[in-house]
Amino acid sequence: MDKKKAFEELVKEIKGLKTDDMYLNDFFLTWEKSDDELKAVWDVADALRNLRERNISTKVFDSGLGISLFRDNSTRTRFSFASACNLLGLEVQDLDEGKSQVAHGETVRETANMISFMADVIGIRDDMYIGKGNAYMHEVAEAVEAGNKDGVLEQRPTLVNLQCDIDHPTQCMADALHVIHELGGIENLKGKKLAMTWAYSPSYGKPLSVPQGVIGLFTRLGMEVVLAHPEGYDVMGDVVDVAKKNAKESGGSFKVTNDMKEAFKDADIVYPKSWAPFAAMEKRTNLYGEGDTEGIKALEKELLAQNAQHKDWACTEEMMKLTKGGKALYMHCLPADITGVSCKEGEVDASVFDRYRDPLYKEASFKPYVIAAMILLEKFKNPAKVLEELEKRGQDRIMDIEK
């Protein structure tokens, strides 16, 4: 009864949101979406989860493909996308570039159409090279939109950005939904302090999309967002501008500092995570472009040495004591580099990580629902009505013989 009511309230809320522009459109960056649209993603995600918890099938497709295109290794995101597709009734078909002819010099435009004859959605992860990933996604989206207009494709496959060089929207939207649940509602985020900080890791070249995505999203929610990193570890300037503008509009604040302690001080939420300096990633992208193997090796060595100068940037128990009541919510996109567990010295103390294991796993658990919500909002003009219809249909997800 409780769950049923919660569902009805979600649907009511969704009815009040303007989501028309999401229909037959793609999801690239959170800051390209309106507040209503972001809220709709969270609400639809919650509603889909609510139905699943009540053993109500949410299959809105009776055949159709979800294409996944990963240009980097991935367990979590791969399984999240597959789970989201399965939840809605789409079958996942992986475009493994090793197996396929993409490597043989095909144009993006052609391949995008060739794999999309039955595709309702395409999920892409391409986060390795600065200036490339997001651009590549746009190329694919434009290609299939043209294909649909030209009568090649019966349907317009829409795109979900599963991580690019600029943003990691499915991760950050899941992160935010986690915080919304932890704090008991979106309105409770206002005025809370979030510290997105760099942290030491013995590996190098970690993508910037998470810190960028976090400052680009949480500044919209009226929060006091602080980005902290050692000198030289700047993120993309454009995204810093986005964060500043967002903060101004939402009544929150945004600040960059080179002092981790300042960021942690009285923070309600901390998100300590390693990343590579934007300038270094840009350099690396160029070196790859030039095929300069020696240069890449030299850069790698340099970056590791640079990282090693900042081993004090770690989420230790001492650091956690600085946070609000010593009890800030610790967040991470996982996997974390845990000191003494996955590496000698890393991003976070084992005792801190252990204490937050449950919330961290819950944080991750929102991702499949967030992706499914994005797909649903891209494919249906009237999401609220679709959800109502699913509840009314009441198809068991697992056959229930007790009914």
Place this chain on the structure above:
Amino acid sequence: MDKKKAFEELVKEIKGLKTDDMYLNDFFLTWEKSDDELKAVWDVADALRNLRERNISTKVFDSGLGISLFRDNSTRTRFSFASACNLLGLEVQDLDEGKSQVAHGETVRETANMISFMADVIGIRDDMYIGKGNAYMHEVAEAVEAGNKDGVLEQRPTLVNLQCDIDHPTQCMADALHVIHELGGIENLKGKKLAMTWAYSPSYGKPLSVPQGVIGLFTRLGMEVVLAHPEGYDVMGDVVDVAKKNAKESGGSFKVTNDMKEAFKDADIVYPKSWAPFAAMEKRTNLYGEGDTEGIKALEKELLAQNAQHKDWACTEEMMKLTKGGKALYMHCLPADITGVSCKEGEVDASVFDRYRDPLYKEASFKPYVIAAMILLEKFKNPAKVLEELEKRGQDRIMDIEK
């Protein structure tokens, strides 16, 4: 209303075709099938597409597997097969020979049965070695037929040839369906001139199955088919004989020439594409059999040099001017080697390719439907009634809340 009528006419036509022998049978080569059977594939493909365009689900299977077995890399065909299976309700399971124990010396017979306990259809691509691919497919088909008769397999998995050393039936049937649509009906193909010509490519060893499939199929449709290639680039003699016989029976013609211009002259359709000389492919097959790496390298060098003597065999703007009104329909199985785009000098001028991009993509778009039609005709005795039943059932492919 229009689409509904078109559907009804297709169903009516299918009712008049004799397709009994396709039931629980395989699809190896187009010239092993009757005219009625080929027409049935095109009609069923059109009918399935018609239903999908009207958002009517065509799932005829409620569980069941489609096994794909690729012995060569592939994007298009892999996705086409996966799309076809999905359209009908089968889940694709890939037999990746790298991952499996096939490499460990298992017999074909055993593996074929072991993967087929729940298989309704098996799609195989094996085009690399002359005299092997088609033979291998027959081995698999015989193995599972025996397995079914002996009570090992509950159902008889039927086979779809996704490209062998002799024919590429799913490609050529899609090509033909494209032409049928472009020319406004199968009867309009009669008397039209089709030039299947060799074209220069900087790669070597491209399979012969497309030119062979094209001359083996289009000669059945009353067309004037010309096969043109430089001296030494002969295709399989048996297939040339098939083409001659077909032409005689259909009231068309078939001619082989070593003059590309002669082929293009007044052609209604041109299909310029690189392939390796049959004799060289036979030699290569033997060298592989003997494990003669040195011999293979030498042959490769020789073939590339031989190709390079024929760079003038290209589908240039000049050549296109020779065709009927300068406006022949340009066809290709894709990906094409485009001069100045995917290679320095290739099969076709970039401007020609660009002008035909849309029709080329449409040509490709028929493949999933052609494969699905083959499967449907292999698994159902009365395809017309199945299609009617699907329309009557009227299950939404994507949930339609506006109804």
Place this chain on the structure above:
Amino acid sequence: MDKKKAFEELVKEIKGLKTDDMYLNDFFLTWEKSDDELKAVWDVADALRNLRERNISTKVFDSGLGISLFRDNSTRTRFSFASACNLLGLEVQDLDEGKSQVAHGETVRETANMISFMADVIGIRDDMYIGKGNAYMHEVAEAVEAGNKDGVLEQRPTLVNLQCDIDHPTQCMADALHVIHELGGIENLKGKKLAMTWAYSPSYGKPLSVPQGVIGLFTRLGMEVVLAHPEGYDVMGDVVDVAKKNAKESGGSFKVTNDMKEAFKDADIVYPKSWAPFAAMEKRTNLYGEGDTEGIKALEKELLAQNAQHKDWACTEEMMKLTKGGKALYMHCLPADITGVSCKEGEVDASVFDRYRDPLYKEASFKPYVIAAMILLEKFKNPAKVLEELEKRGQDRIMDIEK
């Protein structure tokens, strides 16, 4: 009508079995399960096959994932698991450790949860290292059980052991179901002699899970089980103890001998198969742990030489003559090393293997149903009622237009 009655009898039998403890539980080793539970697996497997033979869909899930995690190559088991999942309506998602971040030092606990948000079942094959495979499975099962209790996972994914270092329950349960069918009922196994014997193979390091699984399971059925192997080829001592205890309780017998002839003498069933000595596998596991490549190479050489001393351990026509009436049922988990076919000298004569090809394939055909039965019993409290409901629902597996 016959099949319908057979189904009703199976359902009636299942109703009399106590299977409550299987619900939301895992399947690791057959000897951890009660007699009722094993019988339930066989009966449910037969009932699912019965329904499929009558073209009745057995999809009990309307979305949901079956995760497969293979730490060793596999065709048969991979396809069996995929088939079982498909039969019940689950989509398979492979966790390929190459593609994923498992290799990057993630903890088992974390990965297990991250891949399980929509997972109803997890199938694992991990048979390479002594003392590791089964332990790893328990780690995964405990991780997802905790995840479910902590609210991370909406459902409790249950586990099916697809082969570990101790047992190969899906294989051995399929083997047993085959024997039950061959002998016309489980009660007819009592007093029959089964010879599980070592046999020569030119490869080394084959897992012990099959011989161990066979002696651990068939001793429960009142059979006279003989384990025969050359000196030094002992299996895990703990499993020998299990077999002894089982035999005592079931009124059968269990005996170990170093004489293959003694084992074959008057045997009703023979299962000749190569395996590595337990002590050698333990040693190899340690060498791998220490990264001692030289030691591994030396051990490999030693083991092959040791094997070569026992080429007379083969299932020849001569040996078959020793069995009951010369007509014992020959069994193998496949693929077998067949003398003169897959190797020069191997486990079995080609003529013997050929004579039993059909029964061998049937033996294998039970595996998908056994796996599906395990899943069904793990996910439903009242399996008999679920089966009745499926029959009543009567959903066509393949659309039947003749009805």
